[in-house]
Amino acid sequence: MHWTTSTVFRHSSLYAVSSVLLAVTPLSSAADASLNDDIRLGTVIVQALKQAPAIAAQAKLDEVAGGTSLVSQAEVEKGRSATLEDTMAYQPGIYAQAVGGNDGVKISIRGSGSTTPPGYFREGIKFLFDGLALTGAGGTPYELLDTQGLDYTEVLRGANAFEYGALTLGGAVNFVTKSGLTSPGSRIKVEGGSFGWQKQAFSTGGVVENADYFVSVDNTIRDGYQDFTFTKAKGVVSNFGYRFNPKLETRLYIRYREEHHEISGALTRAQLKKNSSQTNPTTLATRSDSTKFGSTWIGSKTTYTFDDDATLEAGLVYHNYPQVLARHSPVNPSYWDWRDINYSLKYSRTDQVLGLSSISTVGWSSTQHIRSGVRTYKGDKDLGGLQKQAEYDGSFDHVFSLGNDLGLTDSLYFSTGLSAIQIKRNVNVTYSDRANTSGLPEHYIYDQWKLAPRIGLRYYIAPDVQLFANASRSIDPPSTFSISGSAVTLNYAKPLVPQAANTIEFGIKGRNGIFDGSLAFYKSWIKNELLSVELLPATNTSAAVVTTANSSPTIHQGIEAGLSTRLWEGANGDSLTWRQAYTLNDFRYENDPVFNRNVLPGFPKHLYQGELQYQWANGFYAGVNVQSASSTAADYANSFYAPSYTVWGGRMGYDDPSETWQLYLDLKNLTDQNYATAVLPTYNARGSDVASMYPGDGFGAFAGVTYNF
Structure with missing residues (x-):
C-alpha cells in the first residue's frame, strides 16, 4: 500500500x-x-471543505507585496452602519469622514484626491463592485457607495491595486456583494437613533439547483445634526449567479439607488466652538442640495476555467447616474446626465518556470462616457429653458496590464507588473455663467498613452509573517467635470494634465500568536498633483467657484500601522481584544515658489483609532473606542488650522450563537465635543477665521436589531 x-x-x-x-x-x-x-x-x-469567500480573499490579499486589508461587514454591523465612515473605521492609511451624515463622505487613501470637497464625485481611488468598475472618467458618484448588501470590502492601497487596473495614487476599494451561497435565508434589520436616523432593510437569498440569488432592499432617512442636512435614500442590491458546468459560471449584479440630501455648510472656528449644529447664512439662502433621481449600475461577470486551471474572466458594466444640484435653490440649478460603459477582460494562469512557481496575469479594462454633460438655465430659470453647458462624451480610460508573481524560493517571491493607460478627455463648454478669462478655447481635448511599471518583493520570516517592499508609478487623470470647473467655465490658467507619482513602500504584515497586523512606510514623489481649491465662496446669488489645477511638485509620505491584539482569552471562550490603527500623513509641497514647503490642507498629520472590546462566549459584547486627530491646515498658506480633537464612543450588543438575532447599541461622541470632521481648503486665509470647517455630529445614540429566518 x-x-x-x-x-x-x-x-x-x-x-x-x-x-x-x-x-x-x-x-x-x-x-x-x-x-x-x-x-x-x-x-x-x-x-477538504471549500473556504468561505472572505477567507480566500484575505489569503489572496496576503500575497500582495504591500499594504492591503479586508473589512468584514459582519464586524461593521456590530454598530451603526450608515456610511463609509463606519465601514472604513480602524483601517490604517484611510481617511473617511462623513459630512452632514450623507453618503458624500470625504474619503482618501495616502492623500489621494486630497482637496476634493465633500459632496463632489470622489477622485484618486478606483471603486469597484465585485471586481467591476464603478469609477469612470468623471470620477466616482457617491450615492452607490452605501453599505447595503455587502459581504466584505477589500482595500488595496496605492499600486497594490494593480490587479484591478487601478493606477491611482490611492489604489482601489472593492466592495463584494453577498450571494445566495454566502447568505442563504431571509433577514430583517431595523436601525434608529439620534438626529432622526432611521434605516429599514430586508434581504433574502438562496440556491436553486445550479442558480443562486440574493436581493436586498433598504430605506434610510436622517433629519441631521447640523441645520439643513436632511437626507433620505432608498435602494436595491441584487446578485444572481448561474453555474452552467464546473468550468463556466456567470453572475449578474444590479444596484439601484435614489437619494436626496441637503448640503452641509462650512463654519468658522468661532461658529464651530459656539454651536456646531448651526449652518452658515449663505447655505440657508442658497438652499444647496443634491438629488439623485435614480442611479443604476448593472454589471455582468463570466468566468471560464480551463483544463489547466487557468481562468478567463470577462466583465461588462452599464452605469447611469443622473443628478440635479441646487434643485430648490434661487441660484439656477444644474442638471447632470452621466452614462458610462465599462468593460474588463482578465486571464490568469499558474505555471512552473525553470522549476519555480509562477502566476501570470494579462488584463484589459475600460471606463468610458457614452453620454454625459450638464445643462442649466440661461438667465432666470423662470424665464428661459434649459441651456446645454458642457459635454464630456467620448472621454475614457483604457488600461492594459501584464503581471507576474514568481516564487524564487519557498520564502521569497518577486512580483513585476507593467500597465499602459490611454487617457482621453473630451470636454466641450458651450455656455458659461462667467466669462472665459483663461485665454484658452472652450473645447479641451487630451489623448495620450502613459506607462506605469511596478516591482515588489515579499519574504516570509514565518509561515504567516512577511516582509515586503515595492516601487511603483501611478497615474491620476483629471476627471471630466473638474476640467470645466464647478461653475462650468474654464477656470484654469493652463490645460489640466494627469498627475504622476513615483512611490516606494516597505513594511511587515501577518499573524503570529495573539497579534494580527501590518506596518507600512511609503513615500511618493508627485508631479502635477491635481489640487482643488475654493477661489470664491458661494453668495446668495451665485455658486462657489471651486477650481482644479496642476500644482508644483509635491511629496506624500507616511506611516500606516494596524494591530489587533487578543489581550486575554478565558477557558470558557471569553476574550478581550484591542484593535488599533494609526496613520501619519505628511503631504507637502516640495519647493513651491509661493508656498515653499507648506503642508497641503485638508488632512490631520496624526490620526489614531482604537477599540477595546470584551466578547463573551454566549454572544454578548461590549467595548469602548476613541478617535483622535491632530490639527488640520485649512489653507495652502498654512495660516489657519482646524483644531485637534479626541472623540470617545462605546458600543455593546448581542450576537445570538444560533445566528437568529443580533442587537446593538452604539454611542458616539460621549463628551458631546464640538469638532471639525473635515475641512474645505481655501487658497490663502491670511490668518483669518474663514468658514472652512464641517462639523462632526454631537453626542448620539444608535440602536439596531436584526432577525434572520
Whole structure:
C-alpha cells in the first residue's frame, strides 16, 4: 500500500490542500492475491471543505507585496452602519469622514484626491463592485457607495491595486456583494437613533439547483445634526449567479439607488466652538442640495476555467447616474446626465518556470462616457429653458496590464507588473455663467498613452509573517467635470494634465500568536498633483467657484500601522481584544515658489483609532473606542488650522450563537465635543477665521436589531 498526496504551494490562495488521494494497490504475494479475490479495496477520495469567500480573499490579499486589508461587514454591523465612515473605521492609511451624515463622505487613501470637497464625485481611488468598475472618467458618484448588501470590502492601497487596473495614487476599494451561497435565508434589520436616523432593510437569498440569488432592499432617512442636512435614500442590491458546468459560471449584479440630501455648510472656528449644529447664512439662502433621481449600475461577470486551471474572466458594466444640484435653490440649478460603459477582460494562469512557481496575469479594462454633460438655465430659470453647458462624451480610460508573481524560493517571491493607460478627455463648454478669462478655447481635448511599471518583493520570516517592499508609478487623470470647473467655465490658467507619482513602500504584515497586523512606510514623489481649491465662496446669488489645477511638485509620505491584539482569552471562550490603527500623513509641497514647503490642507498629520472590546462566549459584547486627530491646515498658506480633537464612543450588543438575532447599541461622541470632521481648503486665509470647517455630529445614540429566518 502506498500514499500519494498533492503538493501544497504558498502561492495557493486557499492555503489548503484541495484534495488528498489515497490509492490502494494490490498485494504481491500469492496468499495476499487470494485474499484480494475476496476483499477488493477501492480508491478513497477525501476532499477538504471549500473556504468561505472572505477567507480566500484575505489569503489572496496576503500575497500582495504591500499594504492591503479586508473589512468584514459582519464586524461593521456590530454598530451603526450608515456610511463609509463606519465601514472604513480602524483601517490604517484611510481617511473617511462623513459630512452632514450623507453618503458624500470625504474619503482618501495616502492623500489621494486630497482637496476634493465633500459632496463632489470622489477622485484618486478606483471603486469597484465585485471586481467591476464603478469609477469612470468623471470620477466616482457617491450615492452607490452605501453599505447595503455587502459581504466584505477589500482595500488595496496605492499600486497594490494593480490587479484591478487601478493606477491611482490611492489604489482601489472593492466592495463584494453577498450571494445566495454566502447568505442563504431571509433577514430583517431595523436601525434608529439620534438626529432622526432611521434605516429599514430586508434581504433574502438562496440556491436553486445550479442558480443562486440574493436581493436586498433598504430605506434610510436622517433629519441631521447640523441645520439643513436632511437626507433620505432608498435602494436595491441584487446578485444572481448561474453555474452552467464546473468550468463556466456567470453572475449578474444590479444596484439601484435614489437619494436626496441637503448640503452641509462650512463654519468658522468661532461658529464651530459656539454651536456646531448651526449652518452658515449663505447655505440657508442658497438652499444647496443634491438629488439623485435614480442611479443604476448593472454589471455582468463570466468566468471560464480551463483544463489547466487557468481562468478567463470577462466583465461588462452599464452605469447611469443622473443628478440635479441646487434643485430648490434661487441660484439656477444644474442638471447632470452621466452614462458610462465599462468593460474588463482578465486571464490568469499558474505555471512552473525553470522549476519555480509562477502566476501570470494579462488584463484589459475600460471606463468610458457614452453620454454625459450638464445643462442649466440661461438667465432666470423662470424665464428661459434649459441651456446645454458642457459635454464630456467620448472621454475614457483604457488600461492594459501584464503581471507576474514568481516564487524564487519557498520564502521569497518577486512580483513585476507593467500597465499602459490611454487617457482621453473630451470636454466641450458651450455656455458659461462667467466669462472665459483663461485665454484658452472652450473645447479641451487630451489623448495620450502613459506607462506605469511596478516591482515588489515579499519574504516570509514565518509561515504567516512577511516582509515586503515595492516601487511603483501611478497615474491620476483629471476627471471630466473638474476640467470645466464647478461653475462650468474654464477656470484654469493652463490645460489640466494627469498627475504622476513615483512611490516606494516597505513594511511587515501577518499573524503570529495573539497579534494580527501590518506596518507600512511609503513615500511618493508627485508631479502635477491635481489640487482643488475654493477661489470664491458661494453668495446668495451665485455658486462657489471651486477650481482644479496642476500644482508644483509635491511629496506624500507616511506611516500606516494596524494591530489587533487578543489581550486575554478565558477557558470558557471569553476574550478581550484591542484593535488599533494609526496613520501619519505628511503631504507637502516640495519647493513651491509661493508656498515653499507648506503642508497641503485638508488632512490631520496624526490620526489614531482604537477599540477595546470584551466578547463573551454566549454572544454578548461590549467595548469602548476613541478617535483622535491632530490639527488640520485649512489653507495652502498654512495660516489657519482646524483644531485637534479626541472623540470617545462605546458600543455593546448581542450576537445570538444560533445566528437568529443580533442587537446593538452604539454611542458616539460621549463628551458631546464640538469638532471639525473635515475641512474645505481655501487658497490663502491670511490668518483669518474663514468658514472652512464641517462639523462632526454631537453626542448620539444608535440602536439596531436584526432577525434572520
